[in-house]
Amino acid sequence: MRNKRLRTAFAVCGFLLALTAGAAAGRLSKRSQTAPESAAEVSAPEISAAETVPTSAAPAAETTAATTAQSFAPAVPEPDASDFVLLSDAVPDVILEMRYYTTYNFIGDRIDGYDAPCALLTKEAAAALRGVSDELGEKGYRLKIYDAYRPQTAVDHFVRWAEDTADIRMKACFYPELDKSVLFESGYISRHSAHSRGSTVDLTLFDISTGKDVDMGGTFDYFGERSHPDFRGVSQEQYANRRLLRDAMTSHGFHGISTEWWHFTLNDEPFPETFFSFPVDPAVLP
Numbered sequence: 001m002r003n004k005r006l007r008t009a010f011a012v013c014g015f016l017l018a019l020t021a022g023a024a025a026g027r028l029s030k031r032s033q034t035a036p037e038s039a040a041e042v043s044a045p046e047i048s049a050a051e052t053v054p055t056s057a058a059p060a061a062e063t064t065a066a067t068t069a070q071s072f073a074p075a076v077p078e079p080d081a082s083d084f085v086l087l088s089d090a091v092p093d094v095i096l097e098m099r100y101y102t103t104y105n106f107i108g109d110r111i112d113g114y115d116a117p118c119a120l121l122t123k124e125a126a127a128a129l130r131g132v133s134d135e136l137g138e139k140g141y142r143l144k145i146y147d148a149y150r151p152q153t154a155v156d157h158f159v160r161w162a163e164d165t166a167d168i169r170m171k172a173c174f175y176p177e178l179d180k181s182v183l184f185e186s187g188y189i190s191r192h193s194a195h196s197r198g199s200t201v202d203l204t205l206f207d208i209s210t211g212k213d214v215d216m217g218g219t220f221d222y223f224g225e226r227s228h229p230d231f232r233g234v235s236q237e238q239y240a241n242r243r244l245l246r247d248a249m250t251s252h253g254f255h256g257i258s259t260e261w262w263h264f265t266l267n268d269e270p271f272p273e274t275f276f277s278f279p280v281d282p283a284v285l286p
Contacts, residue, residue, distance in 0.1 A: 079271075079274050080284070081276070081278050084120045084198060084285060085123050086118060086285060087121050090127065094142065095145065096117065097146055098117045099147065099220065099221065100147060106175065106223070107167075111154045111158075112151075113154040116279075116280060116281045119145050120149040120280055120284075120285070121201065122149075122270050124266060125198065128266055135251075135252070140207065142208060144204050144205070144213060147202040149195060151196060151277050174221055177223075186223070187259060192275055194265050196275040196276055197271045197273075197274060200264065204262055215238055217238030227259060228260075229246060230258075245262075253267050
């Protein structure tokens with residue numbers, strides 16, 4: 001009976017580790033009074049498979065099956081774009097000027113992760129923005145979008161650029177008043193962005209009657225005090241235009257920030273702690 005049990009045990013564990021029958025039998029005899037260890041706790045080659053073999057073949061098979069099931073347990077899926085929409089479908093009247101798909105931005109290169117000149121947003125943010133568009137459309141305006149969902153890969157690109165203080169190709173256009181070395185401490189560049197959560201949008205107003213952007217007294221992505229929504233160094237008309245945009249956005253569930261007149265995030269964003277990395281591309285949508 002003893003030989004039969006040994007043969008059964010070796011047959012069960014032979015696919016785990018290559019052992020000689022003689023070595024396995026010797027180790028079994030030394031450990032015959034010791035409770036068998038779990039296969040998950042044993043690592044080869046320091047401990048042989050024979051040390052993990054119970055005296056009964058059936059329990060050994062059950063242990064092997066459980067370990068195998070754990071090994072092949074499905075991984076937690078990466079966050080995807082299943083709750084996002086193409087903004088031009090959700091809000092047909094928007095105008096897209098996706099700056100990070102182009103080279104006209106504060107870096108001077110197309111930004112990583114912007115694979116198509118489109119805008120993506122969560123379904124909730126897009127629905128709220130549709131309300132803004134409808135309200136302002138009745139007043140003779142359309143929304144122009146500069147940025148919406150921004151993948152974490154793009155934010156990482158911003159960070160690498162900011163750390164390279166020698167690259168100041170676009171300084172004259174976007175940060176003439178600042179030394180590039182202060183962009184982190186001033187809050188203009190961060191290692192994470194609300195945009196990566198999918199419910200933040202950068203935008204301005206387009207006047208349908210004139211066919212031009214509304215004068216906000218400052219340009220998108222300008223790093224400086226002039227970009228602050230409440231900056232009073234602009235004209236009364238420019239300040240009123242900023243208030244028009246801000247009031248429309250806040251009345252439909254968005255909030256702004258103190259440093260950028262163009263930046264708004266949905267109050268009840270669906271993913272407040274998730275930073276997505278899928279690219280800006282219609283192909284990622286379900």
